[in-house]
Amino acid sequence: xxxxxxxxxxxxxxxxxxxxxxxxxxxxxxxxxxxxxxxxxxxxxxxxxxxxxxxxxxxxxxxxxxxxxxxxxxxxxxxxxxxxxxxxxxxxxxxxxxxxxxxxxxxxxxxxxxxxxxxxxxxxxxxxxxxxxxxxxxxxxxxxxxxxxxxxxxxxxxxxxxxxxxxxxxxxxxxxxxxxxxxxxxxxxxxxxxxxxxxxxxxxxxxxxxxxxxxxxxxxxxxxxxxxxxxxxxxxxxxxxxxxxxxxxxxxxxxxxxxxxxxxxxxxxxxxxxxxxxxxxxxxxxxxxxxxxxxxxxxxxxxxxxxxxxxxxxxxxxxxxxxxxxxxxxxxxxxxxxxxxxxxxxxxxxxxxxxxxxxxxxxxxxxxxxxxxxxxxxxxxxxxxxxxxxxxxxxxxxxxxxxx
Ligand code: CTP
Numbered sequence: 001x002x003x004x005x006x007x008x009x010x011x012x013x014x015x016x017x018x019x020x021x022x023x024x025x026x027x028x029x030x031x032x033x034x035x036x037x038x039x040x041x042x043x044x045x046x047x048x049x050x051x052x053x054x055x056x057x058x059x060x061x062x063x064x065x066x067x068x069x070x071x072x073x074x075x076x077x078x079x080x081x082x083x084x085x086x087x088x089x090x091x092x093x094x095x096x097x098x099x100x101x102x103x104x105x106x107x108x109x110x111x112x113x114x115x116x117x118x119x120x121x122x123x124x125x126x127x128x129x130x131x132x133x134x135x136x137x138x139x140x141x142x143x144x145x146x147x148x149x150x151x152x153x154x155x156x157x158x159x160x161x162x163x164x165x166x167x168x169x170x171x172x173x174x175x176x177x178x179x180x181x182x183x184x185x186x187x188x189x190x191x192x193x194x195x196x197x198x199x200x201x202x203x204x205x206x207x208x209x210x211x212x213x214x215x216x217x218x219x220x221x222x223x224x225x226x227x228x229x230x231x232x233x234x235x236x237x238x239x240x241x242x243x244x245x246x247x248x249x250x251x252x253x254x255x256x257x258x259x260x261x262x263x264x265x266x267x268x269x270x271x272x273x274x275x276x277x278x279x280x281x282x283x284x285x286x287x288x289x290x291x292x293x294x295x296x297x298x299x300x301x302x303x304x305x306x307x308x309x310x311x312x313x314x315x316x317x318x319x320x321x322x323x324x325x326x327x328x329x330x331x332x333x334x335x336x337x338x339x340x341x342x343x344x345x346x347x348x349x350x351x352x353x354x355x356x357x358x359x360x361x362x363x364x365x366x367x368x369x370x371x372x373x374x375x376x377x378x379x380x381x382x383x384x385x386x387x388x389x390x391x392x393x394x395x396x397x398x399x400x401x402x403x404x
Pocket of ligand 1: 019150
């Protein structure tokens, strides 16, 4: 349908990037990006009129997003050539053809396009040997200035290599080493580094990525204390196992992987050192606050858990120790627990206790004629504790308890 519209509008339109790469790799990808040899914004408007939906326009970049009525989003870009005014700068944009558009991309495997116009439907456009590199399982840049133009591509190279089980081509690896020696990360903004690191930590094998980052001396380039000594590696591997385990449970909410891994990467740091990293990665106030407050509450939870283990081990007490922590903190604690028994307790909290609710609310307390105030919190907490420690506590028993 998009192809027919392209024919009617007299422009060449292509699917590009990850979508094409993943088709060739037989991997699912529902994230279609279109490139138009012509005015992408006009084409996006025509798409919205034809298929129903609205358009978000980015005039400066000559790109648009079509938001379909289903909520699905489709990126539409004008085939473009980017000029990099100085290394690590953001690009300015000029009109150009599909070849130039593909040439500005990061790796050959991402520089593939498939035309959708009916008379050329399915024509694979491969100027730079992307197909061959997919076959040879190789990550390769298109030209020797690629990492100078955009150093974040180094992190992307590592991420894609680990995701697909590819290796980084010899020349590309040399270019990475050169770029690191030239201290190219120095100029790069923290936000851009952090954006890529977040994507990397959301992958299935972030530890292998982090090891590669360390091999290229990239962790140190970001923060002198970011190292991958055996102890740190072990912590991160445990985190990876716990995050993978939790993913398989398909529980809500899902955690922010970056936060769990960052807690691991900062293990052994003092608060001042964490602040240096926070500033380097230009974390937002909210992100920085999450990280630092979680570090403090984890410290307290560790002490409380130790005491709990020595004591009577009431389920409700375990609940009240872990419940105030963000999910990422609980996962981190699980990963750091050496004792199998403690892991089991934390797993019980995550899979069962956390979602347990009592059957009475503030409204019931009102109906019982109890004057509102802090007492409500105390009563509900006591009822929660009783229910956790006594599975079969009925609603009537809970109400009776509240009255008493
Ligand atoms: N791209 C690039 N340089 C970057 C970022 C992106 O050349 N620093 C190009 C690549 O061609 C990539 C496309 O922009 O295919 C879209 O970027 P993105 O959505 O990040 O990449 P995907 O390949 O779709 O990756 P993912 O599968 O992780 O979504």
